[in-house]
Amino acid sequence: MTVGTYTPKPGAAPLPRMIGAQAALETRMLLRNGEQLLLTVVIPTLLLVLFSSVDIVDTGKGRAVDFLAPGILALAVMSTAFTGQAIATGFERRYGVLKRLASSPLPRWGLMAAKTASVLVTEILQVILLTVIAFALGWSPHGNPLAVLLLLILGTAAFSGLGLLMAGTLKAEATLAAANLVFLLLLVGGGVIVPLDKFGSAGAHILGLLPISALSDGLRDVLQHGAGMPWGDLGILAGWAVVGLAAAGRFFRWE
Amino acid sequence: MRSEPVVQVQALVKRYGTKTAVDGLDLAAQAGVTAVLGPNGAGKTTTVETCEGYRKPDSGTVRVLGLDPVRQSAELRPRIGVMLQSGGVYSGARADEMLRHVARLHAHPLDVDALIERLGLGSCGRTGYRRLSGGQQQRLALAMAVVGRPELVFLDEPTAGLDPQARRATWDLVGDLRADGVSVILTTHHMEEAEQLADDVAIIDGGRVIAQGSPEELCKGGAENTLRFTGRPGLDVASLLKALPADCTAAELTPGSYRVVGNVDPQLLATVTSWCAQHGVMPDRISVERHTLEDVFLELTGKELRS
Numbered sequence: 406m407t408v409g410t411y412t413p414k415p416g417a418a419p420l421p422r423m424i425g426a427q428a429a430l431e432t433r434m435l436l437r438n439g440e441q442l443l444l445t446v447v448i449p450t451l452l453l454v455l456f457s458s459v460d461i462v463d464t465g466k467g468r469a470v471d472f473l474a475p476g477i478l479a480l481a482v483m484s485t486a487f488t489g490q491a492i493a494t495g496f497e498r499r500y501g502v503l504k505r506l507a508s509s510p511l512p513r514w515g516l517m518a519a520k521t522a523s524v525l526v527t528e529i530l531q532v533i534l535l536t537v538i539a540f541a542l543g544w545s546p547h548g549n550p551l552a553v554l555l556l557l558i559l560g561t562a563a564f565s566g567l568g569l570l571m572a573g574t575l576k577a578e579a580t581l582a583a584a585n586l587v588f589l590l591l592l593v594g595g596g597v598i599v600p601l602d603k604f605g606s607a608g609a610h611i612l613g614l615l616p617i618s619a620l621s622d623g624l625r626d627v628l629q630h631g632a633g634m635p636w637g638d639l640g641i642l643a644g645w646a647v648v649g650l651a652a653a654g655r656f657f658r659w660e
Numbered sequence: 661m662r663s664e665p666v667v668q669v670q671a672l673v674k675r676y677g678t679k680t681a682v683d684g685l686d687l688a689a690q691a692g693v694t695a696v697l698g699p700n701g702a703g704k705t706t707t708v709e710t711c712e713g714y715r716k717p718d719s720g721t722v723r724v725l726g727l728d729p730v731r732q733s734a735e736l737r738p739r740i741g742v743m744l745q746s747g748g749v750y751s752g753a754r755a756d757e758m759l760r761h762v763a764r765l766h767a768h769p770l771d772v773d774a775l776i777e778r779l780g781l782g783s784c785g786r787t788g789y790r791r792l793s794g795g796q797q798q799r800l801a802l803a804m805a806v807v808g809r810p811e812l813v814f815l816d817e818p819t820a821g822l823d824p825q826a827r828r829a830t831w832d833l834v835g836d837l838r839a840d841g842v843s844v845i846l847t848t849h850h851m852e853e854a855e856q857l858a859d860d861v862a863i864i865d866g867g868r869v870i871a872q873g874s875p876e877e878l879c880k881g882g883a884e885n886t887l888r889f890t891g892r893p894g895l896d897v898a899s900l901l902k903a904l905p906a907d908c909t910a911a912e913l914t915p916g917s918y919r920v921v922g923n924v925d926p927q928l929l930a931t932v933t934s935w936c937a938q939h940g941v942m943p944d945r946i947s948v949e950r951h952t953l954e955d956v957f958l959e960l961t962g963k964e965l966r967s
Contacts, residue, residue, distance in 0.1 A: 408840065409840055410774075410836070410840065411840035411841075412842075412843050413766040413809055413810060413835060413840075414736050414767075415740075415766070415810050416766060417765065417766065417767060418764060418767050419767075423765050426761060430750070430753070430757075434750050438752055482764070493781065497724055497750065498850065500747045500750070500751055501744055501746065502747070502748060502749065504744065504747075505742065505744055505747070507713075508712050508713065508714070508737055508740070508742040508768060509765050510737050510738040510747050510765050511765050512734060513756030553799055583709050599934030601865055620767070
């Protein structure tokens with residue numbers, strides 16, 4: 406390098422370029438991480454294929470895949486927006502990545518926008534993959550695509566808020582353990598593969614208030630039963646989204 | 661060349677719970693290289709991180725390039741480069757990938773390949789960050805601090821744990837930054853590093869600046885320097901003393917072994933040798949012991965171990 410190489414010429418890149426670069430990097434980190442792929446791709450795919458082809462759980466009348474596909478889509482959203490994002494962000498906080506980026510030209514809201522974009526890109530890939538597999542298993546969905554989209558978006562917002570709240574307040578190791586535990590509990594008790602009525606009517610009512618239950622139930626109402634707008638489930642998801650995002654905004658610590 | 665300070669800290673106080681980390685610190689750093697020197701727990705990192713906008717002062721004011729690092733952060737961040745003491749990189753990222761990413765956040769970044777070459781990071785290839793050596797991680801953090809072509813770079817213990825070659829590479833880069841007009845604030849507890857690199861040194865202890873000046877100024881202050889020589893026993897010390905400046909002392913410590921204490925500079929050395937020449941004395945084993953920054957540092961901060 407010659408004299409003048411380092412002569413100051415500071416400046417931030419244009420915002421869309423910064424956010425785009427950040428979202429691309431975050432998505433690459435996620436797709437490169439084996440544990441994350443296990444959670445977001447392998448487990449939902451396996452569950453969908455296994456429970457559709459083998460009669461382990463009584464999924465009620467009709468084909469098993471028609472019951473399972475909406476639940477697995479809900480699980481996919483949870484795995485990326487909640488579990489995956491919580492663990493990744495927890496370790497970014499622990500390794501000083503969030504701290505280092507905080508002194509870069511990228512504003513904090515830009516970092517959050519990039520994280521959201523990265524979650525959405527991953528979810529699109531998941532939905533494409535799982536939809537193709539479900540069709541191969543004989544899935545015949547019904548309903549209003551707009552209602553599905555709205556459910557997925559509100560579900561993403563609700564799970565992101567809760568995931569970031571966890572990542573921004575707990576230690577990275579605690580987040581890792583808790584996020585996986587919550588994933589497992591909600592997988593079983595959130596109407597993903599086991600119908601909620603298996604837990605009795607009182608149990609079903611309480612569990613129905615969980616964001617995963619609202620998402621899987623709403624998706625099932627539309628995709629399996631061809632319902633219109635599932636306002637009740639949308640309302641529950643919106644409530645979780647407001648509480649989760651507000652709490653994350655209030656309590657998130659960057660270091 | 662002295663104009664507006666690049667960093668101006670006035671009466672800074674920062675507490676963590678009941679512990680006062682910075683206790684009314686004043687610091688003005690001019691353009692060039694400023695070393696912030698101090699024992700562990702002296703308040704160096706807290707001071708620097710307040711300048712970087714990470715911490716909000718409990719009281720006092722901080723201005724960096726004339727800006728408030730907290731309230732005018734958006735304006736300031738593109739103009740500074742930050743090297744944290746550790747971390748700052750995605751554990752799954754490769755060195756070149758992370759550096760290219762930081763470059764993309766800036767409008768006119770340095771040539772990333774040349775910088776990788778320059779800092780010897782080319783051999784990292786496709787290795788993930790977690791598997792880089794400590795020295796490679798440090799150099800990557802340094803590269804990330806300079807790649808955006810900032811006006812001012814903060815380096816928090818940039819050579820801690822580096823081997824001599826890597827330390828030399830870091831020093832060379834700091835020298836080049838300085839030559840190209842980039843200001844540098846670096847914290848260190850290596851006196852040699854401060855002496856080699858800094859135009860200005862601020863010694864911090866107990867959350868305050870206890871001395872500031874160029875390395876030469878700091879070494880000149882404090883205890884006197886010493887010149888020793890041996891010659892035949894019984895030289896006329898009183899006559900030597902008369903030739904020397906008034907504030908010097910001279911003595912024959914053991915027969916034939918002489919010591920002059922005072923402000924040892926080239927002029928003094930010439931005076932002693934010419935006195936020897938006039939008196940037909942061959943000053944064998946003549947040596948000067950100038951105070952190093954380390955002497956000054958230990959004198960000011962005490963010798964007891966810090967946490």
